[in-house]
Amino acid sequence: MCGVMAASDLLTLTPAGLYCPSGDFHIDPLRPVPRALITHGHSDHARAGHGQVLATAQTLGIMALRYGPDFAGAMQAIAYGERVKMGDVGVSFHPAGHVLGSAQILIEAQRCRLVISGDYKRAADPTCAAFEVVPCDVFITEATFGLPVFRHPPLAQEVEKLIRSCQLFPDRAHLVGAYSLGKAQRVMALLRQCGWDRPIYIHGAMEKITRFYQEQGIDLGDVRKVAAADRPNLAGEIIICPPSATQDIWARKFPDPVVAFASGWMRIRARARQGGVQLPLVISDHADWDDLCTTVEESGCTEVWVTHGAEDALVHWATQKGLRARPLHMMGYGDEGEDEPVSEGAA
Amino acid sequence: MNRFAALLDRLAYEPSRNNKRRLLVDYFRTTDDPDRGYALAAMTGSLKFAHAKPALIRSLIAERIDPVLFAMSYDYVGDLSETVALLWPAPDLAHRPNTAPQLSTIVETLHETPKSGLLQQIALWLDALDETGRWALLKLITGALRIGVSARLAKTTLASLGNIDPQEVEEVWHGLRPPYLDLFAWVEGREPRPISDDPAPFRAPMLAHALETAQFETLQAGDFTAEWKWDGIRVQAVSGTGRDGAHVTRLYSRTGEDMSHSFPDMIEALQAFDDVTIDGELLVVRDGRVQPFSVLQQRLNRKTVSAKLIQDFPLHIRAYDLLADQGEDLRPLPFVERRARLEALFARIKPRQFDLSPIISFGTWDELTQARADPALAGAGPDADAIEGVMLKRKDSIYVPGRPTGPWWKWKRDPFNVDAVLMYAQRGHGRRSSFYSDFTFGVWRATAQGDELVPVGKAYFGFTDEELAQLDRWVRNHTLNRFGPVREVTANAGEGLVLEIAFEGLNRSARHKSGVAMRFPRIARIRWDKPARDADRIENLEALLRG
Structure with missing residues (x-):
């Protein structure tokens, strides 16, 4: 049990992001710092140019893939559950279930346990380690989908929607917009679970990261990069690409494409329509409202800080539950990558 | 209800008329009577439920969710039926009805249920449906489907099931009532054409x-x-x-x-x-x-x-x-x-x-x-x-x-023509979603600071696929600003693309900055050769206004 003073002394908010003075490190800093702990490899959390980086081996691998091998002065890998001492505090990483290598970070001080969730989800994901509840006094959570309208539906139902559409429109290519790191590979794995045994085609921009997943032992079946000349011949096939590619000149050569988008935002119809999406798939790598609430309760915390997303509703809910709750209003952390640029050799 | 909900869900996002038709055909072919007939009735606006009003839906949700969370959610989603469908606290599996209600059950029950029993009945159905089902149910009972399917499209699709002239369906339509068992039997060739006893029937018109x-x-x-x-x-x-x-x-x-x-x-x-x-x-x-x-x-x-x-x-x-x-x-x-x-x-x-x-x-x-x-x-x-x-x-x-x-x-009558300058382009939908295919154009108007372009209309057809590709390329290469799906393009006296616009008439309009609104504008020609400064002026259009 720790008091308000103790907790806010242990972790403070600086322009670079969350900072632990006792251990002299930042967590997911937004600008270069001497020592950074990184929860996961998405570019808004994992940036290049830090002095030292502590993260899971998989996150380090993803960063190297993104930024080149010299993305930081020094890197140290940490396994899930392993505890290291940093200054006056102990630090350990625990699975967050968000993407491959993603972690929550537990900071243990003498009288206080603090968990920084990073981005997390509790729904099934065959491509990464499952979320573990880490008991704590202060739970610092994301709230990307922090409104009670966000209740993610059963995954199989969404994937079946896609497969059914391929059967109904065998003359049309099905372009599935999905964030390159994590979502894309999860959609592939879910398709395999639902029995889709045809080759899955991918945009060139997600080839490297997908191969990385496969090298890490994630079975995705037959995954092929789309060659420019193939595009007119992919009627009835599933092609996974960065969301913005569905609106790109690249998308034109496919036969009468059905534009799908795999994201938690697809729960909101206006959002899907604005994006020109014809087949919204509610597949999210973030906790939905029910899971956010459940996780706060299961953590046993007495205090909740909300880093980013729709803070107000979750703070309201936690306060009603008798918890101390406050929004951090952190800027710079994105949602589910709607504007991810297409780069790395579009094809 | 789940099948009908899935159909509505898909139709709401599908921009292409032809693809909507395919979705409808699939539904009519694979759904049993009388559900498909009630679906047809819903899409043709033939179902009316007197007591189901938005206020009723509000009162349903008010009993079940914290008002602050509701207000935040409604503010975010912007649509009452959708907000309630998403917020509805589904009972856990042990307390959930084990089957979702049929569309026909819902329609028939709604007609029989007095106002006093409606609230409880709708709550029971909402408990038994998933999010999409709840959304469809609420849209159905409040009569606001808004799925981009006209009554005409639904009826012509039905006619195509049996290779029947859509006009024939129109002719029998007004004598028939949901769930249209006789109509489906006819288009499927199981029974002869229904005999209409409507004293004032519609007769399909002859067109030129x-x-x-x-x-x-x-x-x-x-x-x-x-x-x-x-x-x-x-x-x-x-x-x-x-x-x-x-x-x-x-x-x-x-x-x-x-x-x-x-x-x-x-x-x-x-x-x-x-x-x-x-x-x-x-x-x-x-x-x-x-x-x-x-x-x-x-x-x-x-x-x-x-x-x-x-x-x-x-x-x-x-x-x-x-x-x-x-x-x-x-x-x-x-x-x-x-x-x-x-x-x-x-x-x-x-x-x-x-x-x-x-x-x-x-x-x-x-x-x-x-x-x-x-x-x-x-x-x-x-x-x-x-x-x-x-x-x-x-x-x-x-x-x-x-x-x-x-x-x-x-x-x-021969259309009117005006040479206008392309000002903005917007991405299209469906097949055209990667093309800038909706074009806003303007003509010159004198101001104290010299001539400026004032928008006079928007056109999204009249060109071939090849011309569309050329226009798209021009827009991408001459973009000044981006506003979401819209691009502002170079348009000044020295540089700009002139479009010859054909239109059927001109009305005064207080809603448009230029004061005029065109009827049926389309791109007659792309004037790659014409300098933007030589495009028409607003005076040329004003001269066409009558009275």
Whole structure:
């Protein structure tokens, strides 16, 4: 049990992001710092140019893939559950279930346990380690989908929607917009679970990261990069690409494409329509409202800080539950990558 | 209900008419009676639930969720039915009804349930459905589907199931009731065409093809009669007598939609006729002068029709054909005979708010060409402003539903043209979602700071696929600013793309910055050769405004 003073002394908010003075490190800093702990490899959390980086081996691998091998002065890998001492505090990483290598970070001080969730989800994901509840006094959570309208539906139902559409429109290519790191590979794995045994085609921009997943032992079946000349011949096939590619000149050569988008935002119809999406798939790598609430309760915390997303509703809910709750209003952390640029050799 | 919900869900996102049709065909083929019939009724606006109002839905959710969370959610989602569908606290599996309700059960129960029991009944259904099902249910009972499927599309799709002419479906439609078991049995070839006992049925109209000038060489002037093509709304005015002896009068649109409730004054005038079907044009006539379409438009699509509206926009039907008279089907008769019957009918009844569409006298195509070029001189007088060309009808033409080639031709007035400068381009939808295909264009206007472009319209067709690709490339290479899906392009005296815009007419408009609104604008030509500074000026357009 720790008091308000103790907790806010242990972790403070600086322009670079969350900072632990006792251990002299930042967590997911937004600008270069001497020592950074990184929860996961998405570019808004994992940036290049830090002095030292502590993260899971998989996150380090993803960063190297993104930024080149010299993305930081020094890197140290940490396994899930392993505890290291940093200054006056102990630090350990625990699975967050968000993407491959993603972690929550537990900071243990003498009288206080603090968990920084990073981005997390509790729904099934065959491509990464499952979320573990880490008991704590202060739970610092994301709230990307922090409104009670966000209740993610059963995954199989969404994937079946896609497969059914391929059967109904065998003359049309099905372009599935999905964030390159994590979502894309999860959609592939879910398709395999639902029995889709045809080759899955991918945009060139997600080839490297997908191969990385496969090298890490994630079975995705037959995954092929789309060659420019193939595009007119992919009627009835599933092609996974960065969301913005569905609106790109690249998308034109496919036969009468059905534009799908795999994201938690697809729960909101206006959002899907604005994006020109014809087949919204509610597949999210973030906790939905029910899971956010459940996780706060299961953590046993007495205090909740909300880093980013729709803070107000979750703070309201936690306060009603008798918890101390406050929004951090952190800027710079994105949602589910709607504007991810297409780069790395579009094809 | 789940299948119907999945259909609505998919239709709501599908922009292509053809693909919507395929989704509908799949649904009608694989769904049993009577569910599919109620689905058809929902999509054609044939279901009305008197007591299901948005206030009821609000009260349902108010009992179940914290008001602060509801307010935040509704504010974020923006649509009441959708918010409630997403927020609804589904009971855990042990307490959930084990089957989702059928669409037919829902429709039938709603009709039988008194207002007092409605709240509890709807709550039970919401418990049994998933998010999409709840959304569809709430949309269904509040009558706001908004899935981009017209009644016409639903009916033509149904006709295509059995290779039946859609006009035939329209003809039987008004005699049938949900869940349309007889209709499905007919299109599937299991039973003969349903017999309509509607005393005032809709008869599918005969339509004309557009005439190209070159076709005159193959046509004999002596075979045809000509009338003005009035710029109003094609309607069918029907009166009949029910089995109970009641006089029934209706006004249909050319697609068979019953518009009677919007035009009570016209319906009253129609009382003068017994058992007739009149084909004609609905117009506004003030002081004996036919008003342009823009005036008629102000009377359309009104929720309530006030006495003032009726007085300010006096309606009139200019009749050009008689399809049935005293129970006799006149459609197999040649046009000249039907016309004679029409004239005799009007001579006998002398109806108010009805008159005959005048016949244009001409001996040669040259004479008709002249009449079309100047209707005022050729007998139309002050009504010339409401004329958009001429109609040619073969004297021997029988009345055939649909658009047969040969008997009837429409020969529209030449369109207006203006050279405008491309200002903004917006990405299209569906097949065009990666193309900049909606183009906003402007003309020059003088200001104190010199000439500036003022937008005068938006066009999204008139070009070939190849031209679209060229336009798209030009837009991408000349982008100044991006606003979401819209790009602002280079458009100044020195550099800009000139588009020749063809349009059917121009109205004054307080809503547009330029003060004018074009009717039916399309891109006639891309003027790659023309410097932007030589494009037209707003004065050129203002000169076209009448009155």
